Amino acid sequence: MAAKKLSKEKVGEVLQELSKFRLITPVKSDDVVLFREIADPKEAFLEYGNSTVPPKKVVFPQTETLFRFTIGNPELREKNVEEEGTTVIFGLRPCDARAMSIVDKLFSWDYEDPYYLKRRELTTLVGMTCVQPPSINCFCTSLQGSPFGKDGLDVLLVDMGDHFLFQPLTEKGARMEETLASYLEDASPGDVERASSMEEEAKGKIVRSIDPQGIAEKLPSLWEDPLWKRVSDACLGCGICTFLCPTCHCFDMQDEVERGEGRRARMWDSCMFCEYTLHASGHNPRPTRKERTRNRISHKYSYYPKRFDVIACVGCGRCISLCPVNIDILEILEQVVEA
Amino acid sequence: MVDVSKLRETAREIISREDVRELIGYRAGTYGFRARPAFVYDPGEVDQLIFNPACVNNLATYITLEEKLPVPRGQEPDLRKVAVMVKGCDSRALVQQMAENAYERDRILVIGIPCTGVVDMDKVQARFPDVLGPGEISLEGDKFVLIFDGRREEIPKEELLADKCKRCRFPTPLVYDVLLDEEVAPFATDDYSDVEALESRSQDEKWAYWEEKFSRCIRCYSCRNVCPMCYCNDCILDRLRPQWIRRSVDISENTAFHIARAYHLAGRCIQCGECQRVCPVEIPLMELNRKLYKDVEELYDFEPGVKVDAPPLLSSYRPDDPEDFIL
Structure with missing residues (x-):
């Protein structure tokens, strides 16, 4: 598939064209950047670093109905995800798209999650490169990612300054190219070459890093190491690091019933919460924040790579930047390496 | 400004005591x-x-x-003591916790820091x-001085100062066992103009x-967890039966x-502003807290976190308590 050129002036028209689908872009709510469905292309806020809440919530909503029921009636009325319709996420960052490709492995593993997978099937991801790292705490390049990364994306828009290089990457991307054909021009041959030198430049601007080699194997041997107490002493036990993580995917399911009408809903859960894995007996195998922090790190850097051959962290840096007490996953990993 | 060598020396003496388990700084x-x-658990760790x-x-x-x-x-x-470093605003949380009998005064050892404002x-x-x-930040006169990468930048205090410090009435801790520096005289007042602006809006606007x-709220509960006054063993937010608030x-x-x-x-928040500081989606929680703070002050002439021996507002009763707002 050949790369095309998309002039930045035409982005408004492109968004207008795409609004025939369920169109989701970064938007500004006060000073906070979030992904939301937009009705008017003017709502899109594309001059951003990265969003506070990752776009995983589009394919894995924080709360979703699985089915509805009426008390006394055995019939379950299942949610039809298809009704949500074709969805386009426009302008997400490569790390967040790569996160979805990582989470796909879990939701299509021993049990195929129909809700998640249907939504993924319906969704086309149009990503935008990071010319500048959105945060000082970005470290995607340590984890096989790149500010110009293509994993998980259907189209990559390479920011060339006054225009984008439009690179379709999948079948969905090719269909997107067809949809937008009238707005695209042929790319100049120099652009593709320039894009790869720009990628090297962008990678060079990322200042934080970790060498993940060997961490997956080492973590289980540090189960009782005093480092876990040390790194979690200041932890407040809130859900910021997990809820804002683009790869965290734990969920809970609860029935909500009112006047005989109910639904089974699933909602994000967090291994940092005190009632996570709390047994009915009152016993909790992870009774304190020490065990919970150990679980968060081990899940991402040991359990997940052992099962799926990929670390469940993309180096977006959100958990570092937004932690109220500056618990820093890179510092923890360094201590793991040194222990 | 607190002298760092004095701070470490004091910490070393405190953590060396047999009746102190840990020191939080x-x-x-x-x-x-x-x-x-x-x-800090060990005298060898105080130099950080x-x-x-x-x-x-x-x-x-x-x-x-x-x-x-x-x-x-x-x-x-x-049962050894926990030593804790507190600024003026933070000390009010200790006062209110103790006024509510959350723990006994002798369980903690308070290292007071007279504070000239945080960023x-x-x-x-x-x-x-x-x-x-x-990078390092210090306050010199009315400027914050930032030193990083061999550079030095001076920024007027007002431009980086935290909002809560702009109306701080208690820069010196109200409770302490050791005070690390001279008392700081109050340098600001609070006129509640922000709350009044909120009150003046119509119901629809509000x-x-x-x-x-x-x-925007993602219900990470960081505002609850960071709050020194949110310490119920069994918070209604975690309850499943009855589930007062759904997940x-x-x-x-x-x-x-x-x-x-x-x-x-209400009647408990001491305005440390931590809830709003930690909120990842920038919900201005202090506007709600300050509205209630102002109401409590106007209705009951009560200010939390000032006196350890003052009975908490919600567990005290006076026959002339106003009640005309009760529907």
Whole structure:
């Protein structure tokens, strides 16, 4: 598939064209950047670093109905995800798209999650490169990612300054190219070459890093190491690091019933919460924040790579930047390496 | 400014005491200008301790956040004191916790820090986003001085100062065992003009305003967890039976959560501002807290977190308490 050129002036028209689908872009709510469905292309806020809440919530909503029921009636009325319709996420960052490709492995593993997978099937991801790292705490390049990364994306828009290089990457991307054909021009041959030198430049601007080699194997041997107490002493036990993580995917399911009408809903859960894995007996195998922090790190850097051959962290840096007490996953990993 | 060698020397003496289990202070963060809580168990660890205007965290939270696991058979509970460093605002949390009988006064050892104001780290971050650090912040006169990467920048105090410090009436701790520096005279007043601006809006305007804010809430509960006054063993937010507030995240449940959170702090919030500082989606929680604070002050002439022996507002009664707002 050949790369095309998309002039930045035409982005408004492109968004207008795409609004025939369920169109989701970064938007500004006060000073906070979030992904939301937009009705008017003017709502899109594309001059951003990265969003506070990752776009995983589009394919894995924080709360979703699985089915509805009426008390006394055995019939379950299942949610039809298809009704949500074709969805386009426009302008997400490569790390967040790569996160979805990582989470796909879990939701299509021993049990195929129909809700998640249907939504993924319906969704086309149009990503935008990071010319500048959105945060000082970005470290995607340590984890096989790149500010110009293509994993998980259907189209990559390479920011060339006054225009984008439009690179379709999948079948969905090719269909997107067809949809937008009238707005695209042929790319100049120099652009593709320039894009790869720009990628090297962008990678060079990322200042934080970790060498993940060997961490997956080492973590289980540090189960009782005093480092876990040390790194979690200041932890407040809130859900910021997990809820804002683009790869965290734990969920809970609860029935909500009112006047005989109910639904089974699933909602994000967090291994940092005190009632996570709390047994009915009152016993909790992870009774304190020490065990919970150990679980968060081990899940991402040991359990997940052992099962799926990929670390469940993309180096977006959100958990570092937004932690109220500056618990820093890179510092923890360094201590793991040194222990 | 607190002299760091004096701070460390004091900490060394305290942590060396047999009746002190741990000392909670501040140390440098991992990037930029950040500082973070430090937990010291051993005299050898005191040299990491610092205090500067980046030390924003209210460490009083950790006194009530402690996880108390059942003591194994044959072992005695560790009843040694916890030493904690507090600024003026933070000390009010200790006062209110003790006024509510959360713990006995002799369980803690308070290291008071007369404070001349802390920075709003978001403002620092916005100005210097590319500083990997470690960067240092200090206050010299009416300027914050930032030192990083061999550079020195002076920024007028007003431009980086945290909002809560702009109306701070208690810069010197109200409770302490050791005071690390001379008392700081109050340098600001609070006229509640922000609350009055909110009050003057119409109901529809207020609803539209809060609906946008609450719709962003992801219910990470960082505002609850960081709050030194949110220390119930069994919080209604975690309850499943009855489930007062559902875990589902939508505007209805989010609103219920925020109303419950604010009301549970009426007559208790001491305005340390930590909830608003930590909120990842920038919900201005202090506007709600300050509205209730002002109401409580006007209706009951009560200010929380000032006197240890003052009975908590919600557990005291006077026959002439106003009641005309009760429907």
